[in-house]
Amino acid sequence: MNYFIQEFQTDAGVQKTAGIKARDDVDAILADMGMNRISLSSFEEERTNGGLLKKLCGHLTVLNIWKKQLKRLRAGDKLFVQFPVLGHSVFLSGLFQSCEKRGVQIILLIHDLELLRWAKRKDISVLKKIRLRIEEKSILSCCSRIIVHNLKMKEMLCQTGISGDKVISLDIFDYLVPEYNPRKINAAQRDKGDPVIIAGALAPHKARYIYRLSGELRVNLYGVKYSGEVNERIRYFGAFPPDELPYAMEGSFGLVWDGESIETCSGVYGEYLRINNPHKTSLYLASGLPVIIWSQAALAGFVTENRCGIAVDSILDIEKRLVSMTEEEYIQLKEQAAKVGERLRSGYYTRRAAAVCLGWSKM
DSSP: OEEEEEEEEOSTTOOOOHHHHHHHHHHHHHHHTTOEEEEEEEOHHHHHSSOHHHHHHHHHHHHHHHHHHHTTOOTTOEEEEEESOSSOOTTHHHHHHHHHHTTOEEEEEESOOHHHHHTTOTTSOHHHHHHHHHHHHHHHHHOSEEEESSHHHHHHHHHTTOOGGGEEEOOSOOOOOTTOOHHHHOGGGOOTTSOEEEEEEOOTTTOGGGGGOOTTOOEEEEEEOOOSOOOSSEEEOOOOOTTTHHHHOOSSOEEEOOSSOSSSOOHHHHHHTTTOOOHHHHHHHHTTOOEEEETTSTTHHHHHHTTSEEEESOGGGHHHHHHHOOHHHHHHHHHHHHHHHHHHHHTHHHHHHHHHHHTSSOO
């Protein structure tokens, strides 16, 4: 039988975010494919707060919850797990190894690899980086299949010793929009001269480049924790729930950029774009918006090959590219974005990768 883990956070103050949206969409797609749901609660507070003994007890609590639920699995069963798990425990790698020895196939769908995301952060201790490397490598090594963001991430994993035969490329994250209504978006009215949209986390430590925008480029901002100025060029519309955001965004293109600089994607978050699939790319395309993406981003190839956007080396290049773009070219980009968006809203890419892992089809 085929199963998937659906985790729920029960801690006070947990809110819906783009990260949770991606996980919720995967849960919904796997359920729609006929897989059996195994629901788990995570206890973040017990695992992270207090002294060493309390933290250890928290990890053991998480382990026991997982063990109790996974007892039902038998040889030949397949279990999809979104990684990293919300209810993290240092003991999970041992549990996964035990399942594999019983003939249960563990299939990981990667959202983030913490070591890669934190590798260059100076505020993360060397000891923690070593622990992350050991924990993640142990889990990745013992699983039967791994669904990664893209071919760049697959290549990186293979360089660490993970067998390429068990790694599947997702290509791009899906973005479900329940009861999608194209009339509320009215993509036909979009014009290449409209402002560029920036959606996502807008705090300075995450997107410093926004606070350094210059020139005549006009942008519309959507997201949390924006603390910069608002003027004729920069408009801030606040934050919206993920399912409402496609209808709220106004503009010509969605910008996929991150880090400290407007000249290139730099810093921890900027460099991460080289292997990461930003969920905002899926948001834009699912909303019928063509995208502007950093040329060195892992998703740049997907965007250009599917002709659903353009790639630039620098934000400073955007104005020139838009001025030289014809109306016909922009209409073609919108049409291709709509085609890709339809796939994303149907869960096409997750279904395809899951089907390969289940042996229903071949890559």
